[in-house]
Amino acid sequence: MAALDVVRTVRERNAFAQDVIAQVIDKSTMSVEDRAFATLLALGTVSARGTLDEIIDRALDTPEDIFRETRDALQISTYELIFLGKEAHAAVDQGVEMVKSFSPGPAARVANAVLHKIVRLRIDFPFGNPATDLDALARTQAFPTWMAKKLMEEMGPQAAIEFMRASNEQAPLYVAVNACKVDDDHVLKAFERAEEEVQPVALGDMNVQGCLRVPESRALLVPALARQLDQGKILVSDAAAQMVAANVLPDEKPESVLEIGAGRATKTILLQSNACRKYGSQIEEYVTIDNHAYKTRLLEKRAEQYGVVVTEAFTGNALELDNIMPDRMFSFIFVDAPCSGMGTLRRHPEIRWRTSEEDLAGFVETQLGMLKAAAGHVAPGGALAYSTCTVTREENAGVVKAFLESEEGAGFTLDQLCGRNCLATRLAPGSSDAHFAVRFVRKPQE
Numbered sequence: 432m433a434a435l436d437v438v439r440t441v442r443e444r445n446a447f448a449q450d451v452i453a454q455v456i457d458k459s460t461m462s463v464e465d466r467a468f469a470t471l472l473a474l475g476t477v478s479a480r481g482t483l484d485e486i487i488d489r490a491l492d493t494p495e496d497i498f499r500e501t502r503d504a505l506q507i508s509t510y511e512l513i514f515l516g517k518e519a520h521a522a523v524d525q526g527v528e529m530v531k532s533f534s535p536g537p538a539a540r541v542a543n544a545v546l547h548k549i550v551r552l553r554i555d556f557p558f559g560n561p562a563t564d565l566d567a568l569a570r571t572q573a574f575p576t577w578m579a580k581k582l583m584e585e586m587g588p589q590a591a592i593e594f595m596r597a598s599n600e601q602a603p604l605y606v607a608v609n610a611c612k613v614d615d616d617h618v619l620k621a622f623e624r625a626e627e628e629v630q631p632v633a634l635g636d637m638n639v640q641g642c643l644r645v646p647e648s649r650a651l652l653v654p655a656l657a658r659q660l661d662q663g664k665i666l667v668s669d670a671a672a673q674m675v676a677a678n679v680l681p682d683e684k685p686e687s688v689l690e691i692g693a694g695r696a697t698k699t700i701l702l703q704s705n706a707c708r709k710y711g712s713q714i715e716e717y718v719t720i721d722n723h724a725y726k727t728r729l730l731e732k733r734a735e736q737y738g739v740v741v742t743e744a745f746t747g748n749a750l751e752l753d754n755i756m757p758d759r760m761f762s763f764i765f766v767d768a769p770c771s772g773m774g775t776l777r778r779h780p781e782i783r784w785r786t787s788e789e790d791l792a793g794f795v796e797t798q799l800g801m802l803k804a805a806a807g808h809v810a811p812g813g814a815l816a817y818s819t820c821t822v823t824r825e826e827n828a829g830v831v832k833a834f835l836e837s838e839e840g841a842g843f844t845l846d847q848l849c850g851r852n853c854l855a856t857r858l859a860p861g862s863s864d865a866h867f868a869v870r871f872v873r874k875p876q877e
């Protein structure tokens with residue numbers, strides 16, 4: 432029933448599944464095992480929603496007549512039948528019980544009939560040959576066809592299939608040691624005392640300093656470790672975000688930083704923590720901007736919790752930077768751009784079916800607009816970094832190229848990050864999300 436609550440709330444409020452899970456499942460009194468299963472079911476159902484709807488529609492004469500609540504419950508049972516291979520009777524009975532919990536009459540009879548039909552349809556899934564039929568291939572991975580096609584075109588078939596498979600896995604849990612408050616040893620000892628395992632993290636050939644993998648997510652419920660979180664000593668964050676934050680800062684400590692798209696402060700905390708590691712202290716003038724007031728409020732609260740210096744937190748449209756902070760220059764600007772988020776589908780399962788191919792052009796316009804708006808505020812000799820958590824060519828290399836070819840980008844050159852033109856992590860089972868970052872430098876005499 433908890434999974435049903437999540438699926439329904441995500442749909443009704445257009446909410447993020449992880450936020451709803453945090454409220455509905457993480458705060459419940461269910462056992463650790465029940466919570467883990469409800470989370471798996473909720474995340475799986477939300478991420479496969481479009482494919483599940485298609486299967487449900489195949490089992491209905493008039494798909495538009497079914498109540499939305501009934502469909503939510505059917506999606507969960509269909510997910511169990513098709514993707515978890517659950518035994519037919521158990522999945523049907525459970526689905527009918529779920530529907531009865533809010534509508535005991537005809538809706539439960541409809542659910543029973545539909546689920547029996549889906550049991551019969553199951554043998555034909557994915558309704559085509561995945562080797563030759565893209566729709567069938569997309570169904571096997573519960574991806575929208577346009578997304579599967581795009582991944583195949585950009586990555587090649589094998590890498591695309593691996594990427595889609597990995598997107599359906601459970602995301603690993605990582606924490607960052609907040610060097611603004613403690614050193615790594617302090618946190619390692621806390622885990623040791625709590626008898627919980629943590630592992631250092633390397634992505635490819637790079638160690639990510641202060642990044643720890645926590646194999647058992649329940650470890651963070653242990654009071655002593657939960658306290659480390661409450662006290663802002665550790666931060667839950669994907670390893671790729673940590674890797675970007677560890678490597679985009681310039682070699683010399685910047686006098687002032689502007690973070691564009693600062694959201695809820697995750698990168699703010701990571702960047703200031705890495706400033707402590709790299710320069711021995713936080714950046715004294717640290718300004719942020721995001722276009723959502725509620726995120727700015729949260730940013731200020733979290734900055735305080737994590738002991739992180741934020742000198743000014745603006746709410747506003749970064750495309751209009753010239754009006755918001757005219758003539759103001761920064762030695763380093765970090766653009767954490769809004770993007771399609773396709774490198775984070777494990778953590779944000781709703782993205783898959785909420786994003787359309789047409790949305791990509793809108794993201795590119797904003798990303799390029801942010802870089803162009805930021806360009807005039809980078810001090811001569813200063814640096815400008817650009818980061819996304821996606822894998823599409825147009826949002827990553829495409830935006831970089833378009834910026835360098837633009838009038839605003841003409842005064843910049845692409846810098847090296849760890850000896851390469853860009854940082855790009857790959858999504859793989861048991862590893863980090865896929866993030867992308869580059870850094871430009873403004874020519875001194877510009």
Ligand SMILES: C[S@@+](CC[C@H](N)C(=O)[O-])C[C@H]1O[C@@H](n2cnc3c(N)ncnc32)[C@H](O)[C@@H]1O
Pocket residue numbers: 691692693694695696697698699720721722723726747748749750767768769770797
């Ligand atoms: C990738 S998210 C940033 C995540 C954030 N840096 C963090 O680590 O928590 C991109 C952010 O850009 C913000 N954003 C989108 N369009 C914007 C705009 N035109 N001006 C300012 N911020 C914008 C979004 O609200 C979102 O928080």
